[in-house]
Amino acid sequence: MTQDVDHVVARFAAPPVTEVSEGAKELMHEIMAAESPAEARRRPRRWIAIPAGALLTAATVALTWMLPNSTASALDIKREGDHYVIQIKDLYADPGSYETQLRTVGLDVSLTVVPTTAAFEGQVFPVSPDKKYITEITGIYPPGPCDKLDGCAIGVKIPVDFKGTASIEVGRKAEPGERYQSTTGWDAKGEPMHCIPYRNKTVAEVRDMLKERGIRIEEFVVGDPNRTTPGDFEIKDTVPDSWLVSGGSLTEPGVATVIASEIPTSQEIIDRVDKANGCPSS
Amino acid sequence: MGPPEAGPVQRFEEIYMTCYPAVATYVRRRATSPDDIADVIAETFTTAWRRVRDIPEGDEARLWLYGVARRVLANHFRAEERRTALAVRLREETTTWTPSATGHDTAAYQAFKRLSDDDRELLALVAWEGLSGPEIAKVLGCSRGAARIRLHRARKRLAKQLSDIDPDLTAYGERAVALAKGQS
Numbered sequence: 504m505t506q507d508v509d510h511v512v513a514r515f516a517a518p519p520v521t522e523v524s525e526g527a528k529e530l531m532h533e534i535m536a537a538e539s540p541a542e543a544r545r546r547p548r549r550w551i552a553i554p555a556g557a558l559l560t561a562a563t564v565a566l567t568w569m570l571p572n573s574t575a576s577a578l579d580i581k582r583e584g585d586h587y588v589i590q591i592k593d594l595y596a597d598p599g600s601y602e603t604q605l606r607t608v609g610l611d612v613s614l615t616v617v618p619t620t621a622a623f624e625g626q627v628f629p630v631s632p633d634k635k636y637i638t639e640i641t642g643i644y645p646p647g648p649c650d651k652l653d654g655c656a657i658g659v660k661i662p663v664d665f666k667g668t669a670s671i672e673v674g675r676k677a678e679p680g681e682r683y684q685s686t687t688g689w690d691a692k693g694e695p696m697h698c699i700p701y702r703n704k705t706v707a708e709v710r711d712m713l714k715e716r717g718i719r720i721e722e723f724v725v726g727d728p729n730r731t732t733p734g735d736f737e738i739k740d741t742v743p744d745s746w747l748v749s750g751g752s753l754t755e756p757g758v759a760t761v762i763a764s765e766i767p768t769s770q771e772i773i774d775r776v777d778k779a780n781g782c783p784s785s
Numbered sequence: 786m787g788p789p790e791a792g793p794v795q796r797f798e799e800i801y802m803t804c805y806p807a808v809a810t811y812v813r814r815r816a817t818s819p820d821d822i823a824d825v826i827a828e829t830f831t832t833a834w835r836r837v838r839d840i841p842e843g844d845e846a847r848l849w850l851y852g853v854a855r856r857v858l859a860n861h862f863r864a865e866e867r868r869t870a871l872a873v874r875l876r877e878e879t880t881t882w883t884p885s886a887t888g889h890d891t892a893a894y895q896a897f898k899r900l901s902d903d904d905r906e907l908l909a910l911v912a913w914e915g916l917s918g919p920e921i922a923k924v925l926g927c928s929r930g931a932a933r934i935r936l937h938r939a940r941k942r943l944a945k946q947l948s949d950i951d952p953d954l955t956a957y958g959e960r961a962v963a964l965a966k967g968q969s
Contacts, residue, residue: 507944533872
């Protein structure tokens with residue numbers, strides 16, 4: 504029935520526009536010549552859209568980080584001894600407003616909050632202008648172990664006498680349908696396939712394993728699983744169900760890219776990766 | 786971590802060249818006159834250029850542009866005297882486009898026209914743009930659940946309209962499905 508109705512409606516469609524005509528190209532150049540684009544802006548979110556997840560295990564301290572507050576400033580900056588302790592009160596604020604606030608305490612530091620995969624939620628990643636990792640700026644971590652590859656921070660700590668320039672990226676939980684700006688292998692600590700023996704299982708088997716975890720496959724990357732140097736790969740919408748899986752990653756909540764091949768992954772590589780991930784041999 | 790920001794000019798050109806046909810098609814199927822089509826396309830992409838840093842990556846850019854075009858269309862019909870100075874050449878082109886679709890003289894189309902704007906848009910996003918429920922939610926800026934429910938109701942209302950005017954019209958739909966599947 505619904506399909507029938509859709510087909511009735513489909514008949515009323517004008518033919519599609521299939522090319523970028525000369526007039527359209529001219530319009531593109533006119534538009535760009537007329538004005539400059541604005542700085543990026545973040546739309547205010549309703550509170551129910553605010554990510555809630557592992558960070559909440561840090562209870563009330565985490566809550567002050569998570570909850571946006573449009574009326575107050577985006578950051579809470581406090582001096583504690585020889586450090587500034589910074590908590591992000593509005594994860595969706597314009598990065599410019601973070602920077603303005605950081606400048607008021609004399610820090611040449613910019614801060615960006617990006618949606619990341621679970622392993623990086625609460626990651627604090629400070630780099631210098633020449634892209635070197637800065638060790639003086641660190642995350643603030645709640646007591647107890649962190650179940651993520653690099654995450655769990657509930658704030659940022661910067662030495663009061665920090666004189667350099669830094670840009671800090673902080674990972675937050677992504678909303679449903681939001682693409683990760685930073686991701687890693689799906690078997691890293693904190694990811695859904697961590698320590699799950701999936702290597703050399705068929706695409707059909709892994710599809711079921713993912714399904715149990717609420718994950719669907721978006722696309723496949725096809726390449727030699729035993730190659731140790733970067734090389735060619737191909738992206739495909741589908742591959743035969745009998746192919747073997749050698750890895751994968753999540754691109755947004757519940758959506759995965761799967762690395763598959765006709766060739767099995769060598770036991771040597773499997774052992775090495777298990778060890779690196781801190782998992783028992785599979 | 787994230788990729789460095791591509792220059793706004795390069796990004797806009799990429800989005801424009803990729804999404805123009807889809808956006809132009811979307812507008813063509815909804816605007817009433819050739820001038821309107823050119824104006825709405827121009828205003829949609831002017832907004833996109835202004836906010837190029839807010840446009841999401843990948844195919845979501847197209848959904849984002851549909852959302853902008855939808856709002857431009859809604860505003861445009863409230864201010865029809867406004868004509869953009871842009872798109873002079875595009876306007877010449879759109880006047881040569883063949884007038885819109887087939888089937889507009891049918892009772893089924895009249896039934897479709899009698900639906901609310903919102904219902905028509907939901908059904909059109911499925912049947913004309915081929916969007917899924919979650920994609921529609923993105924264009925309309927509502928939750929996936931809301932999109933699914935609203936779409937379900939819109940389909941039901943059109944089905945009711947169709948069976949009211951002629952019980953055979955729903956059968957037409959079945960024949961269309963059969964034709965589409967090559968079973969004619």
